[in-house]
Amino acid sequence: MSRLKTGITEFDEMLHGGFLEGDAVMVAGAAGSGKTTLALQYLVNGATKFGQNGIYVTFEQMPDQIYRDAESFGWDLKRLEQEGKFQLICTSPDLLVNKNGAEELLGDPIRELNPKRMVIDSVSHLQMFVPEGDVRREVYRLVMFLKTKGISSMLLWENPQMLGSSYSITDVGLSFMVDAIVALRAVEIESSMRRALGILKMRGSDHDKHLREYEITPHGIRVDQPFSQYEGLMSGSPRKVAGEKFVDMFRSVSEKKKSAVG
């Protein structure tokens, strides 16, 4: 089965090679969690490393802000646009929810660019323009439109809550509609803020079940080692696993004895 690499080595390992071609992927996270960075990196790597053109559709952020943010990571989006490998579209979500809105809005760019990847930033904005019960229908319509065009979509979803115990990926029941879900979450460990990435769902493929730490570096997202020493990260109350607690206790007692002898 053909896979779409993200170009982020450790993340592709977690995905056992990449996302499945044609899949709709949801990336859910709170504001500032790195959704836009991850999405841009996915498109830029697709265009520059794997010969796959991409389109980024934004509702909230203005393109000039995205161009500037991308530049800070060393990604020249304007050059990619000139080369016909990338396009940044900014529009209002109410246009997308029109009947045939997706075709009329995205049809021409899709014909011009023949993209394999598309990012929608973010589907949570649809909530402002359609009744809650209709969000699922509109997202379904969008996802199916992109699938019929052979485009692998990445839908960004903003979680309202940054921290805490409750963590609802989507509060309008979109989880079943997408093929894969990636969750980005801030966690507090020993009084410092760290970031955790997890693949919560990946239809049709195995994947790494571990939660891994990730960082937003000057070159984009970097995925690090699993949080093997902690559990309860997704619950909002992380704690050291029993084995690590025992090691800490043993070390503490051992150091006390050494200082008593010394």
Place this chain on the structure above:
Amino acid sequence: MSRTSSKSQPRNQPQHSEPSLNDYSSTPQTQESFLKAVHDSLCDGIQHLLGKSTCDVLIESYHLDKLTNAPQELHDQLSHIFGSSAVVLERIIVKELYNTCDLNYADTEPFNFNLTDHLKVARKQFMIKTVWRLRENGGPN
């Protein structure tokens, strides 16, 4: 009450007093930084309004980038090229510069726009921010 100039007073300021704008504003580096900001705003403003081709012509043929320290000359040259429409371009340039200096551009005098005055305001604000930044970093080098 007679006033004495600050220059005749001994420089024994308390540790936490605000540095005078004069302490740092006249350094060549600060001047250079501001002029660079003006230059960049000039190029960006022209490019965003009239495109890269026009920007290239105005820089290469009219050398507008050499007039960043002479706002009246810059205005005169733009007026020569664009006539009364020059003020439209000047406003865009000032907006770019105010953005760089973290100022909000407010059209308080739409019929009396003056490039020189706006550049003075931007320069003062730029110097103030530079002073505070240098202070936070422990003073000028």
Place this chain on the structure above:
Amino acid sequence: MVDQTKENILQRLLSSDVKADLLVLFHKNPGLIDTMEGIARRIGRVTSAVEAEIRDLVAMGLLKVKFIGAAQVYALDKVRDKHVLDEAANHIKSIQ
């Protein structure tokens, strides 16, 4: 001899602050597709203030218009925009 057509283009491009704001908006964000109301909101103006200027930019060919459902939307015509701006640049060069 001054080319009246090219001089007119320049005068039309710089005819008002609103038009200048619109040009800057679309040049900074060439992928923008939006209704008149959405465009007005993005430059901090009311719809009535931008209507005439948007229509003039459409008449000049810099903006293209289409319907998405019942909504009329505007987007930059990149090819025509480059052509018009290159003409303006050539005119400026010729008046030196």
